[in-house]
Amino acid sequence: xxxxxDHNMSSRKRTPDQESTEATMAVAEPPxxxxxxxxxxxxxxxxxxxxxxxxDPFGIAGDYAAGVRLFESKRDRQMAIKFEDKPSQPVIDKLxxxxxxxxxxxxxxxxxVREDAAxxxxxDAERLYQEVRQMIRQEKGIATGQEVPF
Numbered sequence: 001x002x003x004x005x006d007h008n009m010s011s012r013k014r015t016p017d018q019e020s021t022e023a024t025m026a027v028a029e030p031p032x033x034x035x036x037x038x039x040x041x042x043x044x045x046x047x048x049x050x051x052x053x054x055x056d057p058f059g060i061a062g063d064y065a066a067g068v069r070l071f072e073s074k075r076d077r078q079m080a081i082k083f084e085d086k087p088s089q090p091v092i093d094k095l096x097x098x099x100x101x102x103x104x105x106x107x108x109x110x111x112x113v114r115e116d117a118a119x120x121x122x123x124d125a126e127r128l129y130q131e132v133r134q135m136i137r138q139e140k141g142i143a144t145g146q147e148v149p150f
Contacts, residue, residue, distance in 0.1 A: 061129060066136040070129040072113070072122065079125035080108040081132065088139055091132050098128050 057073035057080060067084030081100065100109040113121045137143075 060126065063133045063137070065142050066133050066140065068129070068133050068136055070125060071108070072125075076110075077113045078110045079113060079121060080106070080110045081125075081129060082108045083136075087132070087136065091135050094128070094132060094135070098124070100128075 057071040060070045062069035071080040
């Protein structure tokens with residue numbers, strides 16, 4: 001055994017009058033008198049945050065100056081483009097040509113995401129978003145600017 005190993009071994013030893021490090025790391029259980037409603041969860045007892053599900057629909061990109069945002073809804077299995085104001089007819093035509101349909105209940109332009117083509121649909125949606133975003137910026141006379149991701 002060399003000096004380094006000897007040092008490491010001796011640093012782990014304790015004398016009988018020393019307390020074990022295990023005792024200082026123990027976590028006390030809550031009193032048995034707590035009701036189930038007030039009892040902290042396991043995550044709270046160990047100091048972790050509770051699990052929070054991801055937002056649905058999930059915002060992918062947004063251009064607030066142009067008033068257009070791109071979302072994906074895993075629950076509804078669709079890509080969605082939302083506009084603050086009604087888009088011009090050329091923008092609407094571009095959306096229709098790309099296979100998007102108007103959803104009046106949610107006030108979005110939506111395209112289904114099929115399992116066999118999910119990645120391609122997401123890429124196409126991001127390209128379409130960039131195209132309509134640029135079209136709207138030109139229509140409104142807004143200088144081309146940096147996109148603001150969510």
